[in-house]
Amino acid sequence: MQYLEGRKYVVQGIFLSVALVFAVRLFHIQVLDGSYKLAADKNTLQRIVQVPYRGLIYDRKGQLLVQNTPVYDLMVIPREVKNLDSARFCQLLQMPIEELRTGLHAAKVYSRSKASPLVQNLSTPELAAIQDNLVDFPGFSIKARMARAYRTENMAHALGYVGSITPVMLEKEKYAKYIAGDFLGITGLESFYEKEMMGRRGVQYRMVNVRGVEKGAFRDGEFDTLSVAGKDLHLSIDTELQQYGEYLMQGKRGSIVALDPKTGEILAFVSAPTFNPATLTGKGSGNRYMALLNDTTKPLFDRPLAATYPPGSVFKLVNEAIALQEGVVTPYTGFPCNWKLVRCTHRHEYPANSTLAIKNSCNPYFYQVMFATVRRGRSTSKFRDVALGLEDWRRHVVTFGLAQHLGVDLPGERMGLIPSPNFYDKRYGKNRWSYKTIYSLSIGQGEIGITGLQMANLMAIFANRGWYYAPHFVRGIGNGGPLPQYLQKHYTSVDSSHFNAIVPGMQAVVDGRGGTGNLASLLDVGISVAGKTGTVQNAHGDDHATFAAFAPAEDPKIAIAVFIENAGFGGSSAAPLAGLMMEKYLRGHIAPWRKRWEYWLPGPASRFITHRR
The missing domain is CATH 3.40.710.10 (DD-peptidase/beta-lactamase superfamily)
Structure with missing residues (x-):
């Protein structure tokens, strides 16, 4: 019995020795050796989601009805916002301070560590103003995406429209593939054929320094995936x-x-x-939607489909x-x-x-x-x-x-x-x-x-x-x-x-x-x-x-x-x-x-x- 008792103390001693070695090494890396901290400060791994091109829509004669056009959103990660100069930020974007506070609060409610849109559909002057000064506003970034553009003034009820996903949608399993800031078909054909038209996202991992300058692909793009464009729709509409x-x-x-x-x-x-x-x-589509909704002639009502x-x-x-x-x-x-x-x-x-x-x-x-x-x-x-x-x-x-x-x-x-x-x-x-x-x-x-x-x-x-x-x-x-x-x-x-x-x-x-x-x-x-x-x-x-x-x-x-x-x-x-x-x-x-x-x-x-x- 004394022999077994001795072995127990030996094993405990070995484990304590190993733990002590690891503790000393971690103390050296994190406190005494500043090279790792410098590397972490200088290079950050950035995950960039590649949003695919949404499928186009053509009529029966091959005429293009709905296409994609580039637009830009201002994104924010609340946890990374440090010492925000609100007055200067609002001055650059010509934004009321109340709107900034409301937007930041909504972003925090969604996630403190994930990016969510603060300002969507930036105008050209807004984009130019903020892009040159982003380095002074940590936690903010510009996200390019494709928005819908129409080459017809007709068939609004059938075509439908694309809108931003809502927090309520994100809570449902049906929308598990989406994240805040994503756009999807809300009504019409855009909604019915969402699965076919949305395509498949791609992901790129890039190394960037603290100033946001890209330093190259992470491990030569080993973990990158390509996006797949959505399928086009060919309609029977004349x-x-x-x-x-x-x-x-x-x-x-x-x-x-x-x-x-x-x-x-x-x-x-x-x-x-x-x-x-x-x-x-x-921009302003929400206000225009409410104007249509309150119109006494009910232009949003799809009469061929819903009026009996x-x-x-x-x-x-x-x-x-x-x-x-x-x-x-x-x-x-x-x-x-x-x-x-x-x-x-x-x-x-x-x-x-x-x-x-x-x-x-x-x-x-x-x-x-x-x-x-x-x-x-x-x-x-x-x-x-x-x-x-x-x-x-x-x-x-x-x-x-x-x-x-x-x-x-x-x-x-x-x-x-x-x-x-x-x-x-x-x-x-x-x-x-x-x-x-x-x-x-x-x-x-x-x-x-x-x-x-x-x-x-x-x-x-x-x-x-x-x-x-x-x-x-x-x-x-x-x-x-x-x-x-x-x-x-x-x-x-x-x-x-x-x-x-x-x-x-x-x-x-x-x-x-x-x-x-x-x-x-x-x-x-x-x-x-x-x-x-x-x-x-x-x-x-x-x-x-x-x-x-x-x-x-x-x-x-x-x-x-x-x-x-x-x-x-x-x-x-x-x-x-x-x-x-x-x-x-x-x-x-x-x-x-x-x-x-x-x-x-x-x-x-x-x-x-x-x-x-």
Whole structure:
């Protein structure tokens, strides 16, 4: 036992001796030998993050829409700020002292040891003033980055904008790859394709002395990584058509959406009123954003994507297709224009078939079409039968891309509403509502709500005779194609033969004598158009006007939906606007006599003489 006790003291002695040697050596290095301190003072390892170039955005013809431009930010690391001469600093930057204090406090809250932006988007005079004097302000540095610059004044809602990441975002796992001062897509395509467009950061390690002078790469760049530029987006947008649509919608509130029905590619996406996308870039963008936010006309509101309205008479086409599929009517079924059931816009000839009913937009006809659909010969209970029939009807309707997200490549898409039996049960009570409660659905009124994008997609479905691709803006990412979900066909529950039976009525609306959409006709330039007008009742003011169509009717290349708030009759305001848009896309120019309509369209729609539903 004494032997083991002796060994313990020996081992302890060895450890104490080693510890003493290390302590003496550290004391010599840190206190007696000043060479290491001098080296540390003279050379500092600096980690420089290389921000990649953000992907560019082009239109369908290869025209550059969004590019990058260099800007400079003043960064600060609070822990390294020593003996700051606040008065001189603020004088150089022409900055109020309160702004400096607020900025430094925010930087400390974020991190005392990490760089965060103090002043973003330095102007050229500010950059020159501070850059030459940075040596006198330890803890401050200039960071170069690329900001967005726009070569178009249009399509602000779809393009979106890039903004600085917020402290709230940085707390979320989704943004783990970002640091304070980073910029990312906030809205629109910039947000939806953030992952593809942001690229990958690179890092360089440089040795610099205490004065900030670079002394070379650390270990010959052994630990450096290269940045990878983001991928470019190639859009399906026709810039000239987009610009023309925004011009035609001046002074109005509403939307225009135009698609290529064969691909689902979006050709034009107009939200009115709108703004210049450059408004939300550069210094002062925050103040400009607040001005837009407080504007009573709501220019920031993305109407084609987020505004839901009853579709009006355009929805009659869907009801007719479902009735044909269910076999409760044929293309030759006629119903009288019975005003005792529901009022019609005007008295007209007996709608002996669907073509005449669609052409004249006969409300009593479609009242009876939907009644036949939801009752389907049932006779047990008027309450239970209608509930069952409405559920069957709704199952068909949702296959048209309604009451759901179409999946467009923009954030913020609204689903709209197609009411179900449960909806009415909650409102009125079970077995306490009947067809008389819901008959307004037959003419596209009541509780139905759809977006402008969904209405344009409806026209793509009728153009394709029963199928559609999800609408999308991006036809190519980098050197590849669109995202996989935009190559998948979606089919309705209605057979294509029934769409063939409806299209002649849509052609009669526009090209037939006395049709409600004659002002959209392009027969004079050899183009046939199939469409449907709509006038949407509005309890809060003048009726809304809508028109949806596709052309050429035989080989559709464009499907379009126009919705104008408080513009009255769809045939007199929305239809001529859609006609101009279709002609612009299909011919590249407007017939001289029809071009005169441009004078009328920017003003009140009521100046058109012809008023039809």
